[in-house]
Amino acid sequence: NAGVTQTPKFQVLKTGQSMTLQCAQDMNHEYMSWYRQDPGMGLRLIHYSVGAGITDQGEVPNGYNVSRSTTEDFPLRLLSAAPSQTSVYFCASTPFPRGASPLHFGNGTRLTVT
Amino acid sequence: AQSVSQHNHHVILSEAASLELGCNYSYGGTVNLFWYVQYPGQHLQLLLKYFSGDPLVKGIKGFEAEFIKSKFSFNLRKPSVQWSDTAEYFCAVNEPSGYALNFGKGTSLLVTP
Numbered sequence: 001n002a003g004v005t006q007t008p009k010f011q012v013l014k015t016g017q018s019m020t021l022q023c024a025q026d027m028n029h030e031y032m033s034w035y036r037q038d039p040g041m042g043l044r045l046i047h048y049s050v051g052a053g054i055t056d057q058g059e060v061p062n063g064y065n066v067s068r069s070t071t072e073d074f075p076l077r078l079l080s081a082a083p084s085q086t087s088v089y090f091c092a093s094t095p096f097p098r099g100a101s102p103l104h105f106g107n108g109t110r111l112t113v114t
Numbered sequence: 115a116q117s118v119s120q121h122n123h124h125v126i127l128s129e130a131a132s133l134e135l136g137c138n139y140s141y142g143g144t145v146n147l148f149w150y151v152q153y154p155g156q157h158l159q160l161l162l163k164y165f166s167g168d169p170l171v172k173g174i175k176g177f178e179a180e181f182i183k184s185k186f187s188f189n190l191r192k193p194s195v196q197w198s199d200t201a202e203y204f205c206a207v208n209e210p211s212g213y214a215l216n217f218g219k220g221t222s223l224l225v226t227p
């Protein structure tokens with residue numbers, strides 16, 4: 001049982017490059033989300049999805065795109081990377097409606113933009 | 115929008131000392147409350163949660179938390195910490211019908227031998 005799988009684990013980009021962070025879960029969870037973690041800032045929600053074909057913005061969506069074509073996958077796209085996007089990114093999932101269900105986190109992707 | 119405040123950003127304790135980490139939230143309605151732990155180099159894991167019933171909840175590894183509705187607080191406690199409790203601790207809150215889970219900024223705990 002893999003849970004939430006994120007790839008890659010590490011990535012270095014140059015300013016202006018694009019890339020996609022992958023997230024997949026095998027628990028049939030409807031709700032998936034992306035957070036970024038920065039020192040002293042805690043976790044901030046970027047985008048989330050409550051099911052295939054449905055996405056919405058979180059607290060810090062600028063510079064990021066998402067899509068949800070299947071229940072399992074929720075990729076995060078950086079169209080033109082900026083140094084301010086240097087961060088650790090976590091994907092998380094949970095059954096929906098969430099209520100008291102906790103989030104299941106992936107192991108994170110550490111992204112550096114130079 | 116809800117906000118979650120964690121009062122202690124960095125805490126250093128000796129082994130066997132008692133721990134209490136503060137967490138306050140701003141939302142006045144019914145909420146679900148969580149504490150997550152992140153060990154060095156790892157992802158977040160659930161320590162405990164509260165959604166209804168007994169306001170004193172027990173989690174894994176000897177942690178507990180008390181929900182005090184009148185104070186909008188959900189403080190985390192452990193009677194005697196161990197070196198292996200060194201980690202970052204996050205309080206989080208969401209409305210039962212809400213889509214977003216809001217996190218505090220975290221408290222970094224260092225337990226010295």
